[in-house]
Amino acid sequence: xxxxxxxxxxxxxxxxxxxxxxxxxGGAEPDLVFYEHATPTWLPPDGNSVFNQYFVAVENTTVRxxxxxxxxxxWFADGTVRAIGYYHxxxxxxxxxxxxxxxxxxxxxxxxxxAPLLYCLGMGGYNRPLxxxxxxxxxxxxxxxxxxRVVRPYRFLRQMQALRTSFWRKLAMDLAxxxxxxxxxxxxxxxxxxxxxxxxxxxxxxxxxEFSDWVNPLWERARLECAMAAVRxxxxxxxxxxxxxxxxxxxxxxxxGGEIGWAxxxxxxxxxxxxxxxxxxxxxxxxxxxDMLPVVQAASNTLEELGMDLIVTNQSHQAxxxxxxxxxxxKAESNFIFAASKKLAELLxxxxxxxPCLHFTRADGDGLPRNF
Numbered sequence: 001x002x003x004x005x006x007x008x009x010x011x012x013x014x015x016x017x018x019x020x021x022x023x024x025x026g027g028a029e030p031d032l033v034f035y036e037h038a039t040p041t042w043l044p045p046d047g048n049s050v051f052n053q054y055f056v057a058v059e060n061t062t063v064r065x066x067x068x069x070x071x072x073x074x075w076f077a078d079g080t081v082r083a084i085g086y087y088h089x090x091x092x093x094x095x096x097x098x099x100x101x102x103x104x105x106x107x108x109x110x111x112x113x114x115a116p117l118l119y120c121l122g123m124g125g126y127n128r129p130l131x132x133x134x135x136x137x138x139x140x141x142x143x144x145x146x147x148x149r150v151v152r153p154y155r156f157l158r159q160m161q162a163l164r165t166s167f168w169r170k171l172a173m174d175l176a177x178x179x180x181x182x183x184x185x186x187x188x189x190x191x192x193x194x195x196x197x198x199x200x201x202x203x204x205x206x207x208x209x210e211f212s213d214w215v216n217p218l219w220e221r222a223r224l225e226c227a228m229a230a231v232r233x234x235x236x237x238x239x240x241x242x243x244x245x246x247x248x249x250x251x252x253x254x255x256x257g258g259e260i261g262w263a264x265x266x267x268x269x270x271x272x273x274x275x276x277x278x279x280x281x282x283x284x285x286x287x288x289x290x291d292m293l294p295v296v297q298a299a300s301n302t303l304e305e306l307g308m309d310l311i312v313t314n315q316s317h318q319a320x321x322x323x324x325x326x327x328x329x330x331k332a333e334s335n336f337i338f339a340a341s342k343k344l345a346e347l348l349x350x351x352x353x354x355x356p357c358l359h360f361t362r363a364d365g366d367g368l369p370r371n372f
Contacts, residue, residue: 026096085115261287280308
């Protein structure tokens, strides 16, 4: 029986539940399940320019795979704005049954037909099947740098399970925690960074319930420094960070009465690799290059005041990377990949030249509203 890919309808919901059950009983990772409702609860297709669509791969009446396509407008350096597709949550029964190994290829091919200007983001590293497939198809790609700042060294050293992977590592981290050397080193570094950036402290920070028209001039200025960036005007931000969503803290950063930037911060959901740490994330941010450091400081200070033990972020734009480093963040190995289809890469040619000025954050993936 041929496998057909079609829009996910209510009539498919029971088959998707059965598909998820087969994946889990077959040994797939717990988070490898597809949405059980045909209408997206996050960014539904209701006439807004930012929306999600779901598709299923059906064999007779049995669902063998599925994927999601998020649409959003992007700014390009030539001044044009284009609707771009984001391919996410692709799942195939080939994960547990090799008879369906080609379903993943069928899903991606279908997405590329619906959205020739297509990108992927995240994907968990180059050793995963999807990025391997994209590279084989000739997609342009790069890693989006990962940055972190330790707020409470003792808790970090005792709870950071991703680093406590052997007896000797555990012993070294415990010695650093109990002796106070971890705290002393972090405090010395913090003081050095604070001294170095003392002149950038003249700014005001205000928590906003929602984004409004004041963000539009910031977007119009900041976009000029980007080769590609998702549109971040007031209408888009209200869509991504609605006033009723308490998962986020929205920050307005001003200097001498004028807005210079904004940031969105929040606490990540629990993850075993972080133990019991409270992990805060700088989810999104925008400013012109000369005003980025105060925005980073405001976001970091807010998360510290909210009680976070560790602060993390992913930033692709070289100017934001420099700002986070200047604010005391460390760069670590990243598994967060940006990949552009051939048609999209043509708009970024030469890719190596434009890559440093791509503006992607966690907000451009599928992590909102909580898994950022």
